Structure formats: structure tokens, C-alpha cells
Amino acid sequence: MKDEEKAFQWFLKSAEGGNCDGQHNLGRCYLSGIGTIEDKEKAFQWFLKSAEGGNSYGQHNLGYCYENGIGTTKDEEKAFQWYLKSVEEGNLMGQLNLGNCYFNGTGTTKDQEKAFQLYLKLAEWGNLMGQLNIGSCYFNGTGTIKDEEKAFQWYLKSAEGGNSNGQLNLGYCYEEEIGTTKDEEKAFQWYMKSAKGGNLMGQNNLGNCYLFGTGTIKDEGKAFQWFLKSAEGGNHIVQNNLGCCYLDGTGTIKDEKKAFQWFLKSAEGGNHKGQKSLGYCYQNGIGTIKDEEKAFQWYMKLAEEGDHFGQCNLGISYFNGIGTTKDEKKAFQWFLKSAEGGEKFGQSSVEYSIEMKFHMLKKIRIN
Secondary structure, three states, X not given: OOOHHHHHHHHHHHHHOOOHXXXXXXXXXXXXXXXXXXXXXXXXXXXXXXXXXXXXXXXXXXXXXXXXXXXXXXXXXXXXHHHHHHHHOOOHHHHHHHHHHHHHOOOOOOOHHHHHHHHHHHHHOOOHHHHHHHHHHHHHOOOOOOOHHHHHHHHHHHHHOOOHHHHHHHHHHHHHOOOOOOOHHHHHHHHHHHHHOOOHHHHHHHHHHHHHOOOOOOOHHHHHHHHHHHHHOOOHHHHHHHHXXXXXXXXXOOOHHHHHHHHHHHHHOOOHHHHHHHHHHHHHOOOOOOOHHHHHHHHHHXXXXXXXXXXXXXXXXXXXXXXXXXOHHHHHHHHHHHHHOOOHHHHHHHHHHHHHHXXXXXXXXHO
């Protein structure tokens, strides 16, 4: 029978006796509160002892603590060094995280070719995360030459091994004909596996399949349920989708207040579509009290982050004095940014502004 408190006591005896494995396991107990009260500082101290004694798992976990500031001050360079030591001792998870360090330039100089090589070794050893990452490298041409067929093959291996992100990406390949023949039914099946495995984007994509009848019979009620599951899990992209369902009554009863609440969650999570939707709600009093100043603030946030639709809406706000003082010069500048980014309404607004200025010049000359 499982007894975590007894396990903790035996790990403690082993650790205090100088055993590196015991020190590592004791650190894990303190990290997750297994058989004892959670204490991240003690976890760090025991991982440190284990790592200094040469235990590759202790070295990996020590690196993780340094990378994320767990029980100690965050130090990415030390994280990199301990991941490197862990890899030298043959630790697979250390190899994955060392690859991530090279990929992102965490604690070292960014080197995506080295990241690719580390992921490739992991993938060839059967590690599912390594297979997923090497698939993404081939998919994007990161650290290697872009090769969609190889990307598909590695996603397939990862997916068949049960990795929910691999299943998600494999479904996407089937849906979009990337590295394989287009097959919407297979896409649906892999999204289903990913979704049932708890993957939030898998749940979103499955919802979209039901919404549009992709690879399955169209079912707005099921689409709504999967969007809800993903949104409740914290997916900010899907929170906007769920808000749209409530706004339009898609798969559920129309409820503008709930739509507003989900748009708010999405917007606060940094999703641009959610921010657009929230601005629209404030501007038009949908599910909340009309507040043009708040609408303006959300459009400003979008615009400053480079969103061309937000830039266009900000231009409209300045042009018409909605939620701010009317300012045609600022309106023109934001229309121009939007137009340069390809937003069609921004382009037509720039043309309109130029035409109006030319018209005014003609009037001045006539007078």
C-alpha cells in the first residue's frame, strides 16, 4: 500500500547518509509536497547536494530550479551549466532542456543548429518531446533545412507515442496537407485524441471541426462544449471563440453578458482577437455598460502591440473623437500604420484623408 510519509522518511535517512539518489528523491518530495510539507528552498538545497555528488537527475532538477527561480534566485547561466553537466552524465531530460536553452538563447548564445542536433538524438532514442521538437524544427526550417515530409514523419512518431502536442500537430498536417495527403477525417481523429488527452489547442481545433463540419458531421453544440472545456482550462485564444458563441448563440443560448466576460478573460490574457472583441463590446455597450474611453484604451493597447486592425480602430477613434479628443493628425498616422500593415480599411482611410486634404487645399485656393 502506498505510504508517502514512510517513503519520505526513508529518503531522508538515505539523503542524510550522503546517498545522491536519496538526496534527489528527497528534493522531489520537498518540491511537490510528497509525504511532507512543500518547501521549495529545501528542495533546491537537496538537489544541489545531489547534483554536486554527480547525480544526473539532481543536476537536471537543479538546472530547472535555477531556470525558473524555484527555491533560489533565477539564474539562467547556472541553469545552462547544470543542464550541460546533466547531459554529460547521459540524462535525457537534461538533453531536452539543454536543447531548449540553445534554441531560445537561455543562459547561452542562441544556436538553433545545436538545439536541432540535441533534439535529433533524443528523437532517435524514442523520446516523445524530442520527436515533437525535431518535427517542429523540420516544419519551420529551424536549425536545419525545412522539410515538411520529415516534419510529418516525426509528428507521427510523437503522436503514436501518445504526445498530445504531437497529435495536435499531426492533425494540422492532415488538415492542411503538410508533408502528406490531405485527409480531414484523419485530422479530426487526431484532434480528438489530442483533445481527450487534455490538450487545450487540440480541444479548440476539435471544436472548429465540429463547428465547420471538417472531417465529421457539423455539430455546433459539440463545438461549443469543446470550446468551453478549452476556455475553462485557460486557453486565451479559445476564450474569444467561446465569447463569439455566446454573442451569436452558436451551439448555446445567446448571452451577451457571458460573451463579454469571456472576451474580458481573453483580452486580459493578451489575445489580440479578445482585445478587439472587448473593445467592440465597450464601444457598443454589448454585455456591459457602454464606455467609449475603455474601448479606446483597448484599441490603443492593440495598436501599440502592432495589430493592424487595432491601429485602424484607433485611427477611427481619433478621427471621430470616440473615447478621446478628436485629432485628425493622429488618426492619419494610425491609418497609415494600419495601411502599411495591409489592413484594407486603413488603406481606404488613408486615401480618404489625403483626398479630404486635397479638397481643402482646392477650397483655399479658390477662396
